[in-house]
Amino acid sequence: MTTAALALEHRSPVRTLGWAIPALVILVALPWVADQYQTILLAYGLIMGIAALGFNLLLGYTGLLSFGHSAYFGVGAYSVALMVKYLDVTSMELFLAGAVVACVLVTAVFGFACVRYTRIFFGILTMALSQVLWSLAFKFFWVTGGTDGLRVPTPTLLGVLTGAGDKIEFLATAYYYYVLAIFAVCVAVMWVIVNSPFGRALQAIRDNEVRAAFVGIQIRKYRWVAFLVSGVFTGLAGALWVPLNGLTTPDIMHWTFSGEIVFMTVLGGFRSFTGPVIGAIVFNYLKTYAVGYTVYWQLLLGVVLVILVVSLPTGIVGTFERLWTRRRSR
Amino acid sequence: MTVLLETRALVKQFGEFRAVDRVDFRVEEGEVLALIGSNGAGKTTLVNLISGLLRPDAGQIVFRGADVTTQSVHERIAAGIARSFQLVNLFDQLSALDNVALAIFSRQGKTRKLWALAEADRPVWQEALEILATFRMDGKATVPAGGLSQGERKLLDVAIAYALRPRLLFLDEPTSGVSTREKAPIMDTISAVVRSERISAAIIEHDMDVVFSYSDRIVAMHQGAILADGTPDEIRRDERVLTTLIGTPETR
Numbered sequence: 001m002t003t004a005a006l007a008l009e010h011r012s013p014v015r016t017l018g019w020a021i022p023a024l025v026i027l028v029a030l031p032w033v034a035d036q037y038q039t040i041l042l043a044y045g046l047i048m049g050i051a052a053l054g055f056n057l058l059l060g061y062t063g064l065l066s067f068g069h070s071a072y073f074g075v076g077a078y079s080v081a082l083m084v085k086y087l088d089v090t091s092m093e094l095f096l097a098g099a100v101v102a103c104v105l106v107t108a109v110f111g112f113a114c115v116r117y118t119r120i121f122f123g124i125l126t127m128a129l130s131q132v133l134w135s136l137a138f139k140f141f142w143v144t145g146g147t148d149g150l151r152v153p154t155p156t157l158l159g160v161l162t163g164a165g166d167k168i169e170f171l172a173t174a175y176y177y178y179v180l181a182i183f184a185v186c187v188a189v190m191w192v193i194v195n196s197p198f199g200r201a202l203q204a205i206r207d208n209e210v211r212a213a214f215v216g217i218q219i220r221k222y223r224w225v226a227f228l229v230s231g232v233f234t235g236l237a238g239a240l241w242v243p244l245n246g247l248t249t250p251d252i253m254h255w256t257f258s259g260e261i262v263f264m265t266v267l268g269g270f271r272s273f274t275g276p277v278i279g280a281i282v283f284n285y286l287k288t289y290a291v292g293y294t295v296y297w298q299l300l301l302g303v304v305l306v307i308l309v310v311s312l313p314t315g316i317v318g319t320f321e322r323l324w325t326r327r328r329s330r
Numbered sequence: 331m332t333v334l335l336e337t338r339a340l341v342k343q344f345g346e347f348r349a350v351d352r353v354d355f356r357v358e359e360g361e362v363l364a365l366i367g368s369n370g371a372g373k374t375t376l377v378n379l380i381s382g383l384l385r386p387d388a389g390q391i392v393f394r395g396a397d398v399t400t401q402s403v404h405e406r407i408a409a410g411i412a413r414s415f416q417l418v419n420l421f422d423q424l425s426a427l428d429n430v431a432l433a434i435f436s437r438q439g440k441t442r443k444l445w446a447l448a449e450a451d452r453p454v455w456q457e458a459l460e461i462l463a464t465f466r467m468d469g470k471a472t473v474p475a476g477g478l479s480q481g482e483r484k485l486l487d488v489a490i491a492y493a494l495r496p497r498l499l500f501l502d503e504p505t506s507g508v509s510t511r512e513k514a515p516i517m518d519t520i521s522a523v524v525r526s527e528r529i530s531a532a533i534i535e536h537d538m539d540v541v542f543s544y545s546d547r548i549v550a551m552h553q554g555a556i557l558a559d560g561t562p563d564e565i566r567r568d569e570r571v572l573t574t575l576i577g578t579p580e581t582r
Contacts, residue, residue, distance in 0.1 A: 192444075192445060192446075192447065193444050193445075195447050195448060195449065196443055196444050196445065196446050196447060196448055197435040197440040197441045197442075197443050197446060197448045197451070198441055198442065198443055198444045199444075199448070200428070200431075200432055200435060200441065200448050201432070201435070201436065201441035203421075203423075203424070204421050204424075204432050207421045207422065207423055207424070208419060208420065208421050208422075210383075210415075210419060211415070211419040211420065211421065211490075212421075213403050213404070214381070214383075214403060214407070214412070214413060214415075214419075214491075215407070215432055215433040215436045215437075215490060215493075215494065216403075216404045216407040216408065216433075216436040216437065216494065217404070217436055217441060218402075218404050222441075225444075229444070
């Protein structure tokens with residue numbers, strides 16, 4: 001066997017699962033050790049993790065920086081709220097299904113327009129379209145409740161579990177595990193997608209668009225599919241977020257929230273698969289404690305971002321990976 | 331011999347400048363053709379038109395009897411037209427093996443699959459490895475394309491195009507930027523592959539030694555038009571080619 005054939009043997013699709021099982025065990029065990037507040041805080045982090053995971057399919061794998069992912073998060077959240085308001089739905093499964101359908105429709109149209117452009121033009125267009133949705137949520141108050149937003153009561157999980165008793169207890173146990181299960185499924189699905197032949201094609205488009213076209217890849221079509229998948233993940237996160245928050249307001253459609261998704265992803269490291277998830281969880285803690293600590297929390301986060309970009313351009317996960325390989329090679 | 335590809339009165343205009351001027355060009359089944367001409371003669375533009383990177387302003391491109399003039403790049407690739415690039419165009423962060431495997435995945439229509447692991451598709455990796463071996467690159471399979479030498483990058487570029495299993499392969503200066511010593515081995519490798527597989531090849535080349543020793547037929551272009559077309563011996567004796575392109579024997 002040549003060295004290359006040996007190298008082939010070494011490639012195992014399951015080898016990267018090493019980190020996944022211990023991480024899942026910790027997340028499952030957490031509600032027993034942490035208090036309710038901490039568990040709910042983590043549920044928010046996991047939800048943002050799903051959003052960032054979806055976002056990074058575009059940034060990290062396809063090379064497109066979207067500045068409008070708040071739109072899809074918002075479509076997910078508002079479709080749940082509108083299902084409550086107009087259809088009296090309480091089933092969480094129906095909420096998720098409705099949110100996915102709404103997100104597929106919106107991202108299919110938005111994506112069709114956006115993937116015709118790349119770089120800054122793509123970013124500006126995604127942002128402009130998200131602002132359109134934001135202003136709709138803002139102005140059509142008789143439908144969306146305007147700045148007051150729409151209330152969403154605790155849903156029924158799997159047709160049996162309800163938050164009829166202690167709402168906090170429900171959110172910190174049943175709902176937490178519900179979120180965790182969907183988070184785990186989302187991570188697994190995204191992991192397969194980025195490691196699929198399709199995922200390879202996206203990375204090829206990111207690295208060299210012209211050559212990708214000349215191995216027969218239909219650039220725009222693939223970008224569009226990536227956009228769709230990305231938007232649906234983020235929309236699913238929005239749908240999970242709204243019962244936890246109990247309320248959706250136009251703020252989550254605003255472009256500044258898109259900025260937060262970008263921030264999370266860069267914080268964790270967009271060049272790695274786990275980066276956006278870690279970044280989202282860390283960002284969620286950072287923001288929560290910064291808001292509690294000072295009214296100038298945005299200033300604090302701004303400083304963190306500057307330090308990050310200057311000193312740790314590969315993000316938390318990228319830096320950790322570098323230190324880890326350095327230690328092992330020593 | 332049967333005609334594989336034919337262009338009819340092909341025109342490409344860049345503003346006032348006519349880069350390709352009513353060109354009738356053909357490639358026959360199984361031949362290795364050299365496309366020569368000074369810089370700006372329109373060689374690369376012609377290849378860009380045929381491969382689909384540019385759209386012609388007028389004229390027709392016929393490949394295997396079908397009009398492909400308005401077809402998109404991926405349709406032309408599916409029909410059997412592949413190309414390499416003058417300035418090497420690779421996926422630099424991917425290994426040599428990954429570069430070739432991507433072309434195979436694409437050829438087999440597998441890049442449309444979201445729900446499958448690329449790594450688990452053994453036949454694809456096996457084929458990719460075989461293609462690298464054909465180009466004597468199997469020792470470099472795991473090296474990122476960005477870390478290869480210029481000569482290896484040139485070969486990998488051709489290997490990617492070859493992995494699409496084309497019937498017609500355009501090679502845009504496969505030995506440019508490579509030391510004189512490396513040129514012959516690269517051309518030997520490419521020539522052996524295309525001749526054994528009976529792939530038609532059209533090679534843009536500036537090095538006249540390469541042109542005369544590896545091609546069956548030579549097409550010389552000048553100012554967007556075809557100046558001469560013939561066997562290496564005919565071209566060697568062609569007065570117009572000698573004066574406009576090669577220079578007089580004394581200067582060579």
